Amino acid sequence: MSITIPALSPSASSPRQDASPATSAAHPEDAALVGRLLAGDEAAFAGLVEQYHGRLVRLALAFVADRATAEEVVQDTWLAMLTGLRSFEGRSGLKTWIFSILTNRAKTRGHREKSSVPFSAFGDGHTAHEPAVAPARFTAAGSWSAAPEPWIDETPETLLLRGEVRTLIERAIAGLPPAQRAVLTLRDVEGVASADVCNILGIRETNQRVLLHRARSRIRAALEQHVRRDRC
Amino acid sequence: MLTCRELTELTTDYLERRMPLRDWLRVRVHIAICRGCRTYLAQMKQTIRLLGLLPPEAPPPHARVELLASFRNTHSNTQSPRDITRAGDSATWAR
Ligand SMILES: [Zn+2]
Numbered sequence: 001m002s003i004t005i006p007a008l009s010p011s012a013s014s015p016r017q018d019a020s021p022a023t024s025a026a027h028p029e030d031a032a033l034v035g036r037l038l039a040g041d042e043a044a045f046a047g048l049v050e051q052y053h054g055r056l057v058r059l060a061l062a063f064v065a066d067r068a069t070a071e072e073v074v075q076d077t078w079l080a081m082l083t084g085l086r087s088f089e090g091r092s093g094l095k096t097w098i099f100s101i102l103t104n105r106a107k108t109r110g111h112r113e114k115s116s117v118p119f120s121a122f123g124d125g126h127t128a129h130e131p132a133v134a135p136a137r138f139t140a141a142g143s144w145s146a147a148p149e150p151w152i153d154e155t156p157e158t159l160l161l162r163g164e165v166r167t168l169i170e171r172a173i174a175g176l177p178p179a180q181r182a183v184l185t186l187r188d189v190e191g192v193a194s195a196d197v198c199n200i201l202g203i204r205e206t207n208q209r210v211l212l213h214r215a216r217s218r219i220r221a222a223l224e225q226h227v228r229r230d231r232c
Numbered sequence: 233m234l235t236c237r238e239l240t241e242l243t244t245d246y247l248e249r250r251m252p253l254r255d256w257l258r259v260r261v262h263i264a265i266c267r268g269c270r271t272y273l274a275q276m277k278q279t280i281r282l283l284g285l286l287p288p289e290a291p292p293p294h295a296r297v298e299l300l301a302s303f304r305n306t307h308s309n310t311q312s313p314r315d316i317t318r319a320g321d322s323a324t325w326a327r
């Protein structure tokens with residue numbers, strides 16, 4: 001009997017490589033874009049709005065309770081960004097900078113409004129232990145009693161083509177605790193490097209990893225449940 | 233040996249490669265012989281990829297219009313002729 005060892009070369013084990021963090025490497029395309037914005041180039045700004053607006057709303061929803069408030073926070077963010085454009089130093093990259101502005105605005109807003117989600121969750125995410133997989137799936141000795149079944153011809157792309165899967169994931173993200181939701185959105189949905197995520201959210205790296213782990217585990221579980229139901 | 237249950241708690245540390253070499257090796261050994269955990273790890277990666285493919289919503293039309301108006305406004309208010317001499321000259325900004 002041969003055992004297939006999956007391709008897990010170190011380079012394959014991280015889906016999105018974090019760029020080397022500390023190099024204050026300039027982001028030339030950001031500098032060019034900022035130059036155009038400062039010069040009043042409307043097409044450049046329209047393009048930026050097209051590219052970021054929906055993503056900013058998605059992130060804002062991790063901090064505030066409803067969509068209308070999220071839209072307002074995003075509007076504020078754009079204005080703050082335009083006002084602060086001159087002081088943008090390019091050290092962190094435009095994307096990280098915009099997400100930081102949004103996060104600050106959204107947190108402030110979240111604190112102010114009673115209707116908003118409590119954000120004390122960010123202090124330290126170590127609440128009660130939340131297992132990645134339901135304990136019932138394991139034997140007493142800790143081996144799988146109900147092992148996961150491969151999602152055979154379900155590549156991410158084919159899964160996503162099915163609208164109901166997208167809805168399912170979006171709903172699962174919306175159901176995450178705020179801190180998990182913010183970390184997952186930045187890391188996995190937006191592809192922001194972990195060091196930048198820590199800066200944006202003001203959390204420690206270990207804390208970020210715990211939050212990310214819990215969030216990913218929950219989304220995987222939601223997907224598994226869905227694929228299974230599909231098979232029956 | 234690492235149990236399957238323990239492995240499911242290490243997947244993120246493993247994928248982020250934030251674990252001591254010794255633990256990393258224990259994970260590798262485990263997935264080499266455990267089909268369930270291989271599947272689990274594959275699903276975790278699929279999940280991450282899927283999340284990265286979620287398309288954002290398009291901005292609502294009214295937001296587009298309002299933002300462009302604010303952009304024009306900000307620009308005509310704050311820009312002194314001295315600040316930007318030639319429109320589109322990013323070198324001015326980059327110094
Ligand atoms: Zn196992």
